[in-house]
Amino acid sequence: MKFATKAIHVGNEPEEKTGAVIPPIYMTSTYAQEAPAQHKGYDYTRAGNPNFCVAEAQLAALECAQYATVFSSGLGALTAYLSTMKKGDRIIAMDGMYGGTFRLIDKIFNKFGIEFVLVNPSEKEKLASLLKSGPELLLLESPTNPLLDIHDIRYLSKIAKSSGTVTIVDNTFATPYFQNPLALGADIVWHSCTKYLGGHSDIIGGAMMTDDPTTDEALKFARMAVGVNPSPMDIWLLSRSIKTLAVRMEKHQENALAVARFLNDHPLVNEVYYPGLPGTENHEVANKQMSGYSGIVSAEFDLPIEETKKLISSFDLFLLAESLGGVESLVDHPASMTHASIPKDEREKMGLSDGLIRFSVGIEDSEDLISDLARALEKSRHTLCPGGG
Ligand SMILES: Cc1ncc(COP(=O)(O)O)c(C=O)c1O
Numbered sequence: 001m002k003f004a005t006k007a008i009h010v011g012n013e014p015e016e017k018t019g020a021v022i023p024p025i026y027m028t029s030t031y032a033q034e035a036p037a038q039h040k041g042y043d044y045t046r047a048g049n050p051n052f053c054v055a056e057a058q059l060a061a062l063e064c065a066q067y068a069t070v071f072s073s074g075l076g077a078l079t080a081y082l083s084t085m086k087k088g089d090r091i092i093a094m095d096g097m098y099g100g101t102f103r104l105i106d107k108i109f110n111k112f113g114i115e116f117v118l119v120n121p122s123e124k125e126k127l128a129s130l131l132k133s134g135p136e137l138l139l140l141e142s143p144t145n146p147l148l149d150i151h152d153i154r155y156l157s158k159i160a161k162s163s164g165t166v167t168i169v170d171n172t173f174a175t176p177y178f179q180n181p182l183a184l185g186a187d188i189v190w191h192s193c194t195k196y197l198g199g200h201s202d203i204i205g206g207a208m209m210t211d212d213p214t215t216d217e218a219l220k221f222a223r224m225a226v227g228v229n230p231s232p233m234d235i236w237l238l239s240r241s242i243k244t245l246a247v248r249m250e251k252h253q254e255n256a257l258a259v260a261r262f263l264n265d266h267p268l269v270n271e272v273y274y275p276g277l278p279g280t281e282n283h284e285v286a287n288k289q290m291s292g293y294s295g296i297v298s299a300e301f302d303l304p305i306e307e308t309k310k311l312i313s314s315f316d317l318f319l320l321a322e323s324l325g326g327v328e329s330l331v332d333h334p335a336s337m338t339h340a341s342i343p344k345d346e347r348e349k350m351g352l353s354d355g356l357i358r359f360s361v362g363i364e365d366s367e368d369l370i371s372d373l374a375r376a377l378e379k380s381r382h383t384l385c386p387g388g389g
Pocket of ligand 1: 074076100141204
C-alpha cells in the first residue's frame with residue numbers, strides 16, 4: 001500500500017459488535033477481569049488502551065517501522081526514553097533544537113548525572129570525534145525548529161552506529177509523509193503528535209517508532225512506569241487526523257513555498273529559512289533524504305525588536321500562538337515564546353535573533369495568506385519610512 005492508503009486503512013477494522021466503521025473511544029481507566037490477572041489484554045489505561053493500539057499500528061505503518069508507542073506529549077515520549085538511561089551516560093545533540101527538548105535534558109536529566117554535549121553542526125570534526133568516543137545517544141532534529149537546518153541523517157547515524165550509539169531523530173517537522181528516518185539508518189523516530197500528525201491544534205501527544213523489540217518493550221514499560229500515557233480521547237483524535245495527513249502535507253508545502261518566495265523578495269526581510277528554496281546546503285541535504293520540505297518557514301526581519309513584536313501581532317490570518325502544524329496558519333516569535341527557555345547567549349550563538357519570526361503555514365488559500373503578509377509588512381514599512389522609502 002502507498003502512504004495515503006496506509007494512513008486510512010491500517011489499524012482500522014470495523015468494530016465487531018456493531019460494525020461501526022470508526023473505532024469507539026475507549027474512555028476507560030480500567031478493565032473488568034474474569035479472575036485476578038485474567039483479562040482481555042488490558043488491565044489499566046496507563047499501561048494500555050485499544051485506542052493506543054489503533055494509532056500505534058497507523059504510526060508504525062507510516063514510518064515503515066515494526067513498533068510504535070504513543071505518549072502524553074512529544075516531551076513525554078522523550079522523558080520515557082531518557083528514563084531508560086543511567087548516570088554517566090552521554091547525549092550528543094546539535095545546536096538549534098526545539099527549546100523544550102534542550103530544557104528537558106539540561107534542567108531535568110542533567111541533574112541525574114546524564115551528560116549533555118551540544119555541538120554546532122558546522123564543527124564536523126568535533127562531532128565525528130565525539131561520536132567515535134561512543135556516547136549512548138545521538139539526538140537529532142531535522143529539520144530543526146525554528147531555523148529549518150537539515151542534518152544528514154544517513155551520514156550521522158552511520159558514524160553513531162559504528163560506535164554503538166543509538167540515534168533518535170525528531171521527525172516532527174518533516175512528518176513521515178516527507179521523511180522516514182529509520183530507512184536512513186536511525187534507530188528511533190520521535191514525534192510530537194501535537195503538530196502535523198494531530199494537525200488541528202486540538203491535541204497534545206507524542207510517539208516513538210523503532211524496529212527493535214527490546215527498545216519497544218523498554219518504551220512501553222517506561223510509559224507505564226513513569227506515567228506518560230496519553231488520553232484515549234486525544235489518541236482517537238490523532239487516529240482520525242492521521243487519515244488526512246497526505247493531503248494536508250501537500251497543501252502545507254505548496255503554501256509554505258509561496259510564502260517563502262514572497263518573503264524572499266520582500267525588502268524588510270534579511271533572510272528566509274526554508275529548505276525548499278534552492279541555493280543552500282540545507283536544500284541539497286534535504287533533497288538527499290526528504291521527499292518534500294513541509295510547511296514551516298522562518299524569516300529574519302530587518303526590524304528593531306519593538307517593530308518585530310508589532311508586526312507579529314498585526315496579521316489577521318496568521319494567529320500569534322505557540323505550536324505549529326495545524327490547518328490554521330500561526331506565527332511565533334522564538335526569542336520570546338517557544339525558545340525563551342534557552343539562555344539568551346546560547347540562543348544568539350544558535351542564530352536565534354530577536355528579529356526572527358517563525359511561520360507555520362496552514363492550508364488556507366495561499367492568495368489570502370500572501371495578502372495578509374503583504375498588508376502587515378506594508379504597515380511596518382510605512383511606520384519605519386513614513387515618506388514611503
Ligand atoms: C520539533 C519539536 N519537537 C518536540 C516538541 C515537543 O512536543 P510536545 O509539545 O508535544 O511535548 C516540539 C514542540 O513544540 C517541537 O516543535
